[in-house]
Amino acid sequence: MAARQSASSKSTARAKKPAGPGADEYIAWYRDMLLIRRFEEKAGQLYGMGLIAGFCHLYIGQEAVVVGVQSALREGDQVITGYRDHGHMLAAGMTANGVMAELTGREGGYSRGKGGSMHMFSREKQFFGGHGIVGAQVSLGTGLAFANAYRGDGKVCATYFGDGAANQGQVYESFNMAKIWNLPVIYIIENNQYAMGTSVKRSSSETHLYKRGVSFNIPGEEVDGMDVNAVYEAAKKAVEHARSGKGPYILEMKTYRYRGHSMSDPAKYRTRDEVNEYREHKDPIDLARKRILEGKFATEDQLKEMEKEIKKIVQESADFSQSSPEPDPSELYTDVLIEADA
Template identity: 60%
Template sequence: MSIQNTKLSNDDIISAYEFMLFIRRFEEKASELYGQGKIGGFCHLYIGQEAVACGIKYAKSANDKIITAYRDHGLILACDCDPKSVMAELTGRIDGTSLGKGGSMHIFDIKNNFYGGHGIVGAQVSIGTGLGFAAKYKSDNSVSITLMGDGAANQGQVYESFNMAKLWNLPVLYIIENNGYAMGTSVKRSSSTTSFFNRGISFEIPGFAVDGMDFFTVYDAIRISLDKIRNGSGPQLIEIITYRYRGHSMSDPAKYRTKDEVEHFKSKDPIQTLKKHILNNNIANEIIFKEIDKKIKQKINDIEKFSLESPLPNENLLYEHIYSN
């Protein structure tokens, strides 16, 4: 692990492990509820990519904004949104973050600086650039952390956004979560160049790639990039090379991947990698891990109960929140 720049206490490291494990268990419960028909529509799980959300959570400032595509559960949780309300949104209940109207793909929680959850591929990049413009206009020292997948990185509006961000020196951190596949199409089949960190070069936006299966590496990369942006260096780009262990969505059996490929990336599981680091450095022992497991299990049970007992929204809500003034 490359952790020479890390500014985390031992308590932070244990907390990071707990948070990543919580995302994993939250997503496993979402998968279970989807299979029972209690979550409708599409559902894209974050299993395998937990180190990205966790790195952002520990590197960002409280007033930074996050915006992403539809694989969004882990990232809204990284904004410290109430996980009960997040699951209630997935199950379409009134206590959801968007009153049950957004569902899995369109979660939104402005009070916690989470701006979605967007279903149109690449659309969030333009909006995230706008959040950066607002931050500069208000001089609030916040950064727009704008995430996209490797598939979205081939969309034209991404490069229009890059141009404006650099032209106006906006505080935007663009993160490309490269999990190797745009739905079921591999990067090698969909991109003429398979490295994404240099996609901002023609706009003079510096970029680099990091191992997204290593929490410390992700955390350091994001922290350092955010510091550069706050110091006036303008937009930055990070390609985080990660992997999703499940299909693109719950309806995808992911037969386009070989068993050997999946097993290779499972051997790099970010949660187990961090656990080994904690054990090897005597930061915590197995007793602590058992306590964490027990606490998360109870928390997930409470989340499930809350989300299923929350009432369904009244049909009149269909006509509310359509316009804003």
């Protein structure tokens, strides 16, 4: 009888345990998403002032994707992505100062001012770019996963690409190779619904991009990329699948970018009502904030203090990005793989 009561007591305790993430997780997610949002807004301002040159692709609206996935990875796992990459860097633990200084082409940047917005790296944080060629990072991410499998180090590579890149040929070559060798790679398709200015419906015969791995026997699923908890739960399952030796997994994140493809894109191919619908009813940061307040994980005042702290970090990064010196001309001759005679 005593044993029966003990078992019943344990069952009751399990039933009372709250399901899903708690205060620590939601507050961390909220902070990281807010940092990315405020950083990108500031980057947009600096671009408008002429302090950032070249291309600049902002991540505003898509913050839940990288924050949710990153929280499912563990130390040592790798991340590689395309050119809309500032949010990925910050989520991977790279500093706002270093990222912003790279945007302005300064010595204090992660690539010492030579890479700019699309080409930053951090071996320390296991961040392997930032790549300007559409879809190129998919092959490289598959290569990183091959190295992990070869070494048997238990690491997983999170390989991000967009809905436009999902139509590139090297993506499918990579899928085939990854499944043949059951490589530990997660393919994360950030489907923000517009490949530059062309909607997925107009450019893809199969618009459910998570199905693209079916002919390679790669499992996949569609995820609400505006809900950080949904992203985390799906990523956790995918990472476990890849790390256990079962091979690649595809996650199609249904997300949305509020700004144009790049800072030079007026985004006239979509209506203002469409953008406002996402901003007002599906914003990932607003959703996380609502859950924090409803769960009593933090108060309004505490969230306001967090906002002040993040604004200070972002402003300091903007100041650093302008005060850091420009690269010395000698940097032209560093990191050159092959030097040829003129």
